[in-house]
Amino acid sequence: MEWQNVVFHQGNEELQRFIEIGVLAAKAGVPIHFHVEGVRGTGKTTLIRAAKSRLPQLERVKDCRYNCEAGSPHCPEHQSLTGLESEVVDTPFLEISHSAKVGTVVGSIDLDKLTSVHNPAAAILPGTLPRAHRGIVFVDEINRLADTSPALVDVLLDVMGTKPGRVQIEETGLPTVEMPVNLNVWAASNPDEEPGPLQEIRRQLADRFDFVVRIERPDQPEVIRSIMNASAQNMAISLEAEKQPLSDLSLITLDEQAEDFLSNLYIRYRLESIRGIQAARLGALLHAALYGRRIAGFSDLAAILPAALRHRIEAPKLQEIAAALGEEVVSEQKKATSPAKAKKDPAKDRGPQRYPALWRGLWQRLSKKQNQSSGKTVAVNTPQEEKQGATQQNEEKKTANALTNQGETNN
């Protein structure tokens, strides 16, 4: 299915956003890894495969199976060569199934070359991972892979442990080849089916994903009708018109207050690894880039933070963070809607406002919580404190009066 034929609705809007962010990340050469969790029938695999039609083209050394960049070749064949001829090809989008073998994923002996009649030679045939360099690798049913193939999990841990990651090809009788791979791992799983959520099977692998994205079934009859009719009216087209993405991430900075907010999160909530914070930062930059803005702020953070943290901290803490972030978004939007700026910012309906489904659950729980805590705040205020407050107000009034009077006298 082509991307423009996908019907978007509240249940799949988070995945839509991360696919767009992921495509931009691949284009910018700054990889991100995300894992989509959802029950059967939500269309997660269809949506991910539809992203193929959104991928840009890339320039590589002619016929290089490792997608070497002409300016800095990295593969065993071209590493030491210069002045190489180049060609433009589609960005690779390759898949690894849960039952794949290490040899096909990493690389193996090239039997064609070994058995060549005229020029037999022992050579490496690169596997899925080295061939997906600078592109996307999609692992469907990653929870099953984690359950049945610890060897493949180790390979993925190496690939996703650093950016760029590393892959090592070992074959008896041949020298071991190790090379960098700059690729984006997109994965999907159904946590309700055997063997259960990835986080419970291999926590370390779950943590390697920058984001965990949720997808839900459509719950409105109009959406079902559009899906049946493959209606051409969808969000992708309208978003397309208003977006002019920036693909150079070095042009974008995170607002200083948002940066402070993130570093405080790490300390205050004692996050296990710093990956969550790094992912959130990168996600916010990419989200701003998607809308062609050079400064990423709280609303960009709000759009990606649940996905950066939901597999790393418990739900009550995430709700607390959402509440704090919500306040920052509101005050940021107040600033943005001041008459001077209002016209200039077409994407001011971001964050909680733009992604209602994602935040709805959080807000509902939060508003209950806020009511409770505001009750407490009133009770905690002692009469003395209130009196102090009143005195202070009187003082301010006096000062104001004094200033006004003085002004009048001078006139």
Ligand SMILES: [Zn+2]
């Ligand atoms: Zn090469």
